[in-house]
Amino acid sequence: MCEANAYLQSNDQEVLLMESVDIIEPYEEGLKLVDIFGRQKFVKARIKDMTLLDHRIVLEETAEDDGDPSVSKTSSMANVERG
Amino acid sequence: MCEANAYLQSNDQEVLLMESVDIIEPYEEGLKLVDIFGRQKFVKARIKDMTLLDHRIVLEETAEDDGDPSVSKTSSMANVERG
Numbered sequence: 302m303c304e305a306n307a308y309l310q311s312n313d314q315e316v317l318l319m320e321s322v323d324i325i326e327p328y329e330e331g332l333k334l335v336d337i338f339g340r341q342k343f344v345k346a347r348i349k350d351m352t353l354l355d356h357r358i359v360l361e362e363t364a365e366d367d368g369d370p371s372v373s374k375t376s377s378m379a380n381v382e383r384g
Numbered sequence: 385m386c387e388a389n390a391y392l393q394s395n396d397q398e399v400l401l402m403e404s405v406d407i408i409e410p411y412e413e414g415l416k417l418v419d420i421f422g423r424q425k426f427v428k429a430r431i432k433d434m435t436l437l438d439h440r441i442v443l444e445e446t447a448e449d450d451g452d453p454s455v456s457k458t459s460s461m462a463n464v465e466r467g
Contacts, residue, residue: 303386303436325434337437348431351408353386354420 304337305356387420388439393432
């Protein structure tokens with residue numbers, strides 16, 4: 302069987318999203334995944350990397366609509382004075 | 385072996401683009417395909433449909449760079465002077 306596992310990469314972490322994926326196709330702003338049992342998942346992501354021999358599909362969140370709390374905009378305000 | 389064949393769909397026809405594809409990843413405006421022998425192909429296309437159990441990947445041409453007569457880059461240079 303040549304199905305693959307789909308991982309969702311988010312903030313440098315990979316989370317197993319779906320096992321035994323058979324079908325992948327674009328769906329609206331993301332992807333539709335269907336596993337070998339016919340179960341479907343819709344995810345707002347795009348394919349980042351795919352290695353079929355490793356049975357491995359890495360998806361990358363597109364995350365356009367949710368407010369991302371992980372983004373902290375701390376700008377380092379160190380003012381270095383030059384002599 | 386779980387490689388797949390990649391077909392390029394263009395004008396309702398499917399042309400075999402590459403056999404025994406192992407790796408697919410985004411590359412610039414298109415995709416990079418690598419087969420099990422390490423041969424690479426770059427194609428301006430996106431994934432339209434993928435069925436791993438059928439060893440079948442269908443790509444769709446994006447065709448952004450060939451002479452597209454619908455794109456007319458007429459910049460309106462109207463300088464509006466404010467009084």
